Amino acid sequence: MTNVAIIGTGHSKFGSRTDVNLQELAWEAVKQALEEANVEQKDIQYFSVGNVGTWSAEPLPAVVIGEYCNLAPSGTMRVEAACASGSAALRDAYLAVKSGEADIAMAIGVEQMHQSPNPTVVEMIGRAGNYFWEFENFGLTFPGYYALYATAYMNKYGLKEEDLGKIAIKAHHYGALNPYAHFQKEITMEEYLKSRPVAWPLKLLDSSPITDGAAAVILASEEVANKYTDSPVWIEAQGVGSGTANLSRRTDFTTIDAARMAAEQAYRRAKINLDSPWKEIDVADVHDCFTIAEIVAYEDLRFAKRGEGLTLAREDQTYIGGRIPVNVDGGLKAKGHPIGATGVSMAVSLTRQLLYRAPNKGMQAEIRNGRALAHNVGGTGHYAYVTLFSTRRPGL
Amino acid sequence: MISDVRDAKQKEIAEVLKQLDMLTKMTGLPIYPEPKTGNPLWSDVRELDLRYQIPVKKISKFFDELKKGKVLATRCSKCGTVYFPPQDDCPKCKTSNLEWKEIQGEGEILTFTVISVKPPSFAHYPDYVVGIARFGDVNVTAWVDGPREKIKVGSRVKLDVSKREPEGYITYRLILV
Ligand SMILES: [Zn+2]
Numbered sequence: 001m002t003n004v005a006i007i008g009t010g011h012s013k014f015g016s017r018t019d020v021n022l023q024e025l026a027w028e029a030v031k032q033a034l035e036e037a038n039v040e041q042k043d044i045q046y047f048s049v050g051n052v053g054t055w056s057a058e059p060l061p062a063v064v065i066g067e068y069c070n071l072a073p074s075g076t077m078r079v080e081a082a083c084a085s086g087s088a089a090l091r092d093a094y095l096a097v098k099s100g101e102a103d104i105a106m107a108i109g110v111e112q113m114h115q116s117p118n119p120t121v122v123e124m125i126g127r128a129g130n131y132f133w134e135f136e137n138f139g140l141t142f143p144g145y146y147a148l149y150a151t152a153y154m155n156k157y158g159l160k161e162e163d164l165g166k167i168a169i170k171a172h173h174y175g176a177l178n179p180y181a182h183f184q185k186e187i188t189m190e191e192y193l194k195s196r197p198v199a200w201p202l203k204l205l206d207s208s209p210i211t212d213g214a215a216a217v218i219l220a221s222e223e224v225a226n227k228y229t230d231s232p233v234w235i236e237a238q239g240v241g242s243g244t245a246n247l248s249r250r251t252d253f254t255t256i257d258a259a260r261m262a263a264e265q266a267y268r269r270a271k272i273n274l275d276s277p278w279k280e281i282d283v284a285d286v287h288d289c290f291t292i293a294e295i296v297a298y299e300d301l302r303f304a305k306r307g308e309g310l311t312l313a314r315e316d317q318t319y320i321g322g323r324i325p326v327n328v329d330g331g332l333k334a335k336g337h338p339i340g341a342t343g344v345s346m347a348v349s350l351t352r353q354l355l356y357r358a359p360n361k362g363m364q365a366e367i368r369n370g371r372a373l374a375h376n377v378g379g380t381g382h383y384a385y386v387t388l389f390s391t392r393r394p395g396l
Numbered sequence: 397m398i399s400d401v402r403d404a405k406q407k408e409i410a411e412v413l414k415q416l417d418m419l420t421k422m423t424g425l426p427i428y429p430e431p432k433t434g435n436p437l438w439s440d441v442r443e444l445d446l447r448y449q450i451p452v453k454k455i456s457k458f459f460d461e462l463k464k465g466k467v468l469a470t471r472c473s474k475c476g477t478v479y480f481p482p483q484d485d486c487p488k489c490k491t492s493n494l495e496w497k498e499i500q501g502e503g504e505i506l507t508f509t510v511i512s513v514k515p516p517s518f519a520h521y522p523d524y525v526v527g528i529a530r531f532g533d534v535n536v537t538a539w540v541d542g543p544r545e546k547i548k549v550g551s552r553v554k555l556d557v558s559k560r561e562p563e564g565y566i567t568y569r570l571i572l573v
Contacts (some may be wrong), residue, residue: 016432016433018430018433018435018437019433019435057440119515119516119519120516122513122514122515122516123515123516123517126515130481132450132481133481133537134537135515137538137560137567138524138526138537138538138539139511139514139515139517139518139521139524139526140511140526140537141511141513141514141515143513144509144511144526147509148507148508148509148526148528149507150509151507151508151509151549152506152507152549155507155549155550196512197510197512198512198513199509199510199511199512199513200509200510200512201509202509246481246537247528247537248480248481248528248534248535248536248537249535250535253506253507253528
């Protein structure tokens, strides 16, 4: 099977995008990716669209986007993996190229959450745990699910509010440097601590915002990629996992099993040392829909031992220059979390990092190994995708 | 009652719709400027009112016993796996018609949260505590009742079945012992 390269990337401004509709928003990213790759729509043999929707009006978004972006009649589908839908779309397009079905394919992620009022969005996301046994009767919200993790983690490992605050402050620091980010301002610990409770122990400043945004990547087989670019970024490996819908069916609330499994798969496929994988990775984007999720991710990805993720936060080890830079694009917390776009946005951010094309010097990690990692969790570990991107051709 | 909750919500919606009607009459279009940016937004005139009908036949015994004050899990007589939430199929053994078994005694809180920002359909309740408690071989997610400062990881709880007001339907909760 062929190697698969990213030959073009596109990214819209994230935020409250009431100036465009869903398909216009997708076009911003699609157009940028086509121009960057110097590829025409007719060359895209397949495209997948990561979109969760229900808060936006169009029930068949892949088709509406295909029509608007002139991508039809190529094959398509809408891909759903909750908050990891973007990574699922990437996987779908990646497999299409890898299998030899398509020479060039595109993964698009798009979400426009502001088509519904915020309370309605809160309602809809809350329903995305296990609907009947968690939402219908007990009204769990999305921050609520992650708060259950935060409480358990605090109790077991002595995590403090201020540790979570450090994650939020880092996200906003890098978000302030990222012209694509939803929030482009720094926050202080004082502001963090005063922020209003959403689902104790999580506060508003622990939470990613309700965001509109789109991202796109163009993927090509090895043979075709070399015709289009001298600097391909390869999808080196991907690991996938899933977990229970019912949180009550989990045994441990300080780790996400699906993510641990996905990471291990990806590391094994890329032959990365499982004891200290961070030594072979230059930069990572992890799923920080809530600050606690980032701490758990450090451990699930083996950047730190179990219970020591909070030490990385305390010691600022995930800023540029530390053990491993994490979410130097602002993360979901500051860049924004347009559900279906997030995974593709990570692919775009990391590809640009690896090519020294971060939109701002202050958010460019030092690239030594030529390798970046994306960790995208759907739900609270309902789905997990860990993807490794590399400037080195796999197999070399 | 369910209809009271609905009426309260519909009153808010009716107010918004009235404004929309006025706007449409005035300008001929349901388009209004978004308050922060002034971006024109078309306000959908086709309402979608969703309420699903969820089949519960295979676990109807759960609800029959809930009425009698009991919370039941299912147990596979072949492999011994206990299921909660209850299900009537054991996918491990590919068998059905599992045994029913009451969740009894004291459980222990594994984790909990206090929901402050509530979904609109829960807006009529005061802030509520949701916890997950371990009872032997199963975990139960439910509201936790008791003084807030006494609810901790490790607190002992028992299951209690009662009516959830104002809707008035029977459900279970965790209460501190
Ligand atoms: Zn069985």
